[in-house]
Amino acid sequence: MAAYTPMIQQYLTVKAEYQDAFLFFRLGDFYEMFFEDAIKASQELEITLTSREGGSDERIPMCGVPHHAAHNYIEQLISKGYKVAICEQTEDPKHAKGVVRREVVQLITPGTVMEGKGLSEKENNYIAAVSSFEDGTFGFAYNDISTGESRVTILSANFDEVLNELAVLSAKEVVVASNFDEALQKKMRDRDVLAISFEDNSSIDLNFQHLLEAVNQEKLKQAVARLFNYLYRSQKRSLDHLQPVTTYQIHQYMKIDYYSKRNLELTETIRSKGKKGSLLWLLDETMTAMGGRMLKHWIDRPLISQNEIEYRQTIVDVLMNHYFERQELREKLKEVYDLERLAGRVAFGNVNARDLVQLKRSLMQTPFLKQILQGMPNEQVNKIADLLDPCEEITDLLEQAIVENPPLSLKEGNMIRDGYNKQLDQYRDASRNGKTWIAQLERDEREKTGIKSLKVGYNRVFGYYIEVTRANLHLLKEGQYERKQTLTNAERYITPDLKEKEALILQAEEKCGELEYELFTEIREMIKEQIPRLQSLAKTVSELDVLQCFAQTSEERRYVKPQFSAERLIMIKDGRHPVVEKVLNAQEYVPNDCLMDADREVLLITGPNMSGKSTYMRQIALTAILAQIGCYVPASEAVLPIFDQVFTRIGAADDLISGQSTFMVEMLEANNAIANATKNSLILFDEIGRGTSTYDGMALAQAIIEYIHTRIGAKTLFSTHYHELTVLDKELMKLKNIHVSAIEHNGKVVFLHKIKEGPADKSYGIHVAQLANLPKELINRANDILIALEQSDIQTVPAKIEVVKEPQVEKPAQLSFFDEPKEPKKQELSSKEKRVVEKMKELDILDLTPLQAINMLYELQKKLKH
Known part of the structure; x- marks a missing residue:
């Protein structure tokens, strides 16, 4: 330390207290960074890395950003999860003895952003605090510093509840004790928490004691105190807008876990992570x-x-x-x-x-x-x-005090109305009259001297002056003015009267600016109250x-008011998926009914891929959620129970972060529902068991259905491609089969998207592959294999199917899947058909969602028909 210059020593002393933040160190008109901060910031912000002498043998890495543009760079760092400590000069350099005193005036973190692009106007920016207690439970407090809202609760020993709350809140930062379990910290980071900060002080300070009047449990107080102590320590300024803390319990609301929220696309879509296409976007x-x-x-x-x-x-x-x-x-x-x-x-x-x-x-x-x-x-x-x-008091105050179109900067003046403050009016009068006097002086001097080009000007160095060009100097009387400055083509002069007025004007303007800022501060304090x-x-x-x-x-959107049933009755007529209906044309959407009463607790849904099974299941859940937030629902009539929880297992995706396969994720989500659901819950399971072998998957699916039916009794929609499971309605009295209908037309499948009673007779998988434009030779071969499989004993492993090693020139005639006539000779395509074919060739099938694929097929079909 002694080897460095006093300024670098000062930097290192301050930096030692903010090891996990970039230190923006104010030097003149720049914020400078040194050592590791400089190297890392130059990479993250793509700014030039330089170096400087610092007293040691080696040059010190350095980079900087202009003071007036610093907020843009700070926002970039915060968006990446970093923290920024702002270190300002807190002493006038004129009065400094040695190095100017500097102190950190604010720590900006992902959870404490107050303004700028990082703050979305329609989203909260939450910071949370998690405290672990000896009995295994967790105290959970959160705050949005931009609005002052604060809430706190106690969560069970299951850390998944903490992770779920963080996900629901989309918390940007979490405050924990310095000895908090590192494995749990990693889990929080894996859930997109940008920053983890540390605060060991969980005692209640006088600064915020009045905010805890409604909090009566010691655990809750400790959880909030940890959060507030961190906020007061890092922000170093008034937090008078913090609202009294309210307590809550998670069982006061319908519980929707992180995965279910994601699967149902409540606030963002699965694919783009954006708002468009979500329930929030619709509403x-x-x-x-x-x-x-x-x-x-x-x-x-x-x-x-x-x-x-x-x-x-x-x-x-x-x-x-x-x-x-x-x-x-x-x-x-x-x-x-x-x-x-x-x-x-x-x-x-x-x-x-x-x-x-x-x-x-x-x-x-x-x-x-x-x-x-x-x-x-x-x-x-x-x-x-x-x-x-x-x-009204605030409105009247602002109407009397602030002009209608004030400048953006508080230092420019001209923001306080005339008549609001007598002293300010006097200063303004002196300033305005002084300038009027100067304008009159210019006119008078021109008349006295006969010099029409004579002018009275002003600059910051010499103040006000009278300027006469060299060509007109002979018109001046000797001693008429006092020479002040000689220019190439003119002379500048002053007079005693001019200097007197200058002092009056400049003093008035300076005092005017100072007084305006003081008055603005007073107004702000009155509003703060x-x-x-x-x-x-x-x-x-x-x-x-x-x-x-x-x-x-x-x-x-023609929604209806839902009624609530104490008998756990679901009766929806002409129900629709609210988001899909908006994306499609309302006239094209096929509505469906849903009836689940005491005799229909589990609906086993079969039908082809892309026929609408998942959409149907989701629309039931979204209808229930819409009803329980107080909105009307997309149906012509709706009676619903009040659900305590919604669980979903829809879609297949590996959890790459934790290294879990699709099947493991599927089983974990299924277990979450089975372990926590009650008879008042809603469960949606989409093709459980498909991630493993056919017989394993079928066995697991049946066991899960039986367990839910017999042990839990929750309303459950279970879609499957295992048609063998449809016989369960003979054994499980509260299980009913329904299917999404489809018909065959000219050897092709047509989805009707209509829910009907009973099981589906076929899965139409090969026909969906045909819609995806797989090679015709491949489709024909799949049909051959399918026929052979169907002719074998379905209760045993099918006989070995001969593998086609090379294209067959001739082969014996076989029955086709739909008993189609022989393929007619190829005919020349019309120009319209050629355009459709070209369009299909351009499509990237793997990049389309099922909904997009259906829409595209519909458009292509319309072009062929018309």
């Missing part, structure tokens, strides 16, 4: 950022309280029946700014004058929202209206926004 007709975040929260946590569900339904019903009022509501909500995050920025101290104008405009919409709701004759709607606090009111208003507006969104979507 999101919210008009505010706050409403968008609340909608996602409701989808992640459907209700299980019938009273709470029916309360939401009541509001949706009223809004659906008042179309014009709803449209007016939507227009007013469109003008409402993000009150939650704005309150956070007020407390954090990074709010600007334009934000406050947005706040004023938002609050000005509140009386209109209130009036619209009061015009609807419903007690529940009127209660919402009563909760809408217009916060009203943050709880703003947050309460934000919550009410968010709920109203989501409920109008449900009404809007339900009316547009």
